[in-house]
Amino acid sequence: MSSPVRIALDAMGGDHGPESTIPGAALALQENPQVGFLIFGDEIILKPLLDKYPALKAASVLYHTDKTVRGDEKPSIALRSSKGSSMRMAVEAVQDGRASAVVSAGNTGALMALAKLVLKPLPGVHRPALASVLPSFEGETVMLDLGANVLVDAENLVQFAVLGATFARIYKNIEMPSVGLLNVGSEDMKGPDHVRQAAKILSRIDFSGRYYGFVEGNDITNGTVDVVVSDGYAGNIALKTAEGVGKLTRHYFKKFIKSDPFALVGGLLAFFALRRFRDRLDPRRYNGGVFLGLNGVCIKSHGGCDALAFSSAVKLAVGLAEQDYIGTVAHDINHLMTQESFHSQDSL
Numbered sequence: 001m002s003s004p005v006r007i008a009l010d011a012m013g014g015d016h017g018p019e020s021t022i023p024g025a026a027l028a029l030q031e032n033p034q035v036g037f038l039i040f041g042d043e044i045i046l047k048p049l050l051d052k053y054p055a056l057k058a059a060s061v062l063y064h065t066d067k068t069v070r071g072d073e074k075p076s077i078a079l080r081s082s083k084g085s086s087m088r089m090a091v092e093a094v095q096d097g098r099a100s101a102v103v104s105a106g107n108t109g110a111l112m113a114l115a116k117l118v119l120k121p122l123p124g125v126h127r128p129a130l131a132s133v134l135p136s137f138e139g140e141t142v143m144l145d146l147g148a149n150v151l152v153d154a155e156n157l158v159q160f161a162v163l164g165a166t167f168a169r170i171y172k173n174i175e176m177p178s179v180g181l182l183n184v185g186s187e188d189m190k191g192p193d194h195v196r197q198a199a200k201i202l203s204r205i206d207f208s209g210r211y212y213g214f215v216e217g218n219d220i221t222n223g224t225v226d227v228v229v230s231d232g233y234a235g236n237i238a239l240k241t242a243e244g245v246g247k248l249t250r251h252y253f254k255k256f257i258k259s260d261p262f263a264l265v266g267g268l269l270a271f272f273a274l275r276r277f278r279d280r281l282d283p284r285r286y287n288g289g290v291f292l293g294l295n296g297v298c299i300k301s302h303g304g305c306d307a308l309a310f311s312s313a314v315k316l317a318v319g320l321a322e323q324d325y326i327g328t329v330a331h332d333i334n335h336l337m338t339q340e341s342f343h344s345q346d347s348l
Contacts, residue, residue: 005034007099007314009025012041024310024311069087069114071106074109079117087110088118094118094298095119105303130300143239154201158198162336164177179229180227182229195214199211205342287312297320299314
């Protein structure tokens with residue numbers, strides 16, 4: 001019988017801190033009543049909030065600390081000064097086996113640095129990557145790396161493909177997810193050397209997905225493939241561009257609806273369709289970046305998250321823990337490393 005899932009929460013992280021994390025955990029618990037929580041933070045602030053959510057309070061153990069990692073703290077400084085902070089204590093709970101996963105809305109760089117130091121990469125993983133799920137015409141697209149690794153080589157990209165494919169298998173419940181490499185065109189001769197080299201390796205190795213080929217930026221939202229792989233530089237630009245387009249669309253939609261009485265009437269008539277539209281593209285429902293390749297499940301929630309957004313990150317952590325993502329990806333990476341065709345110099 002598997003052990004019960006317990007999620008460690010850095011309750012003090014993020015722009016809104018406990019005002020988002022505690023109600024968010026309560027929302028997640030409503031859909032996952034079997035889950036327990038280890039909550040790390042200032043008990044003077046947290047106890048009154050937990051009193052408002054009796055079910056969450058009953059399912060939680062509170063660990064007091066009044067020390068936090070600041071949102072503007074450099075990762076190098078955070079590493080030196082983080083001992084005893086809510087973020088570090090939550091990560092350490094996964095390391096020592098008390099928790100199945102950790103969720104934090106705190107400083108991204110600090111969380112990544114702490115997770116790499118405390119949890120450590122899985123054997124064989126060169127560089128952990130940050131992945132997230134984006135809406136598409138076909139449902140959802142997994143994308144990585146979203147900023148953890150600016151400079152990568154071909155073998156890094158191939159490992160990202162394996163990490164992403166394994167994540168997609170569990171998250172999307174598909175046997176052989178399709179994987180594409182983000183490039184400036186679909187032709188074989190296009191793109192930088194390391195991307196073209198990674199393509200040659202992926203076309204020859206055996207891994208937990210199906211290599212599709214090169215994809216372009218519009219393929220992310222088209223849902224052309226289940227997993228889009230890139231370096232952190234291009235991936236982060238693509239993510240921030242998508243977020244910007246989403247904000248721009250919402251801005252002008254609201255502006256033009258409110259500026260025209262006939263549009264307001266039409267909006268009322270289309271109320272339920274518009275609500276479904278809003279819910280489908282609501283970024284809060286896709287909140288939660290996963291540090292793939294670590295020896296433990298670590299989820300980064302958006303710093304400006306509200307309760308609904310934080311609950312999405314918690315539910316993602318629960319799903320990965322219950323499906324044993326770490327054990328599965330460790331097996332898949334080990335299988336990759338045993339193949340001679342993985343090493344780039346042997347694949348050209």
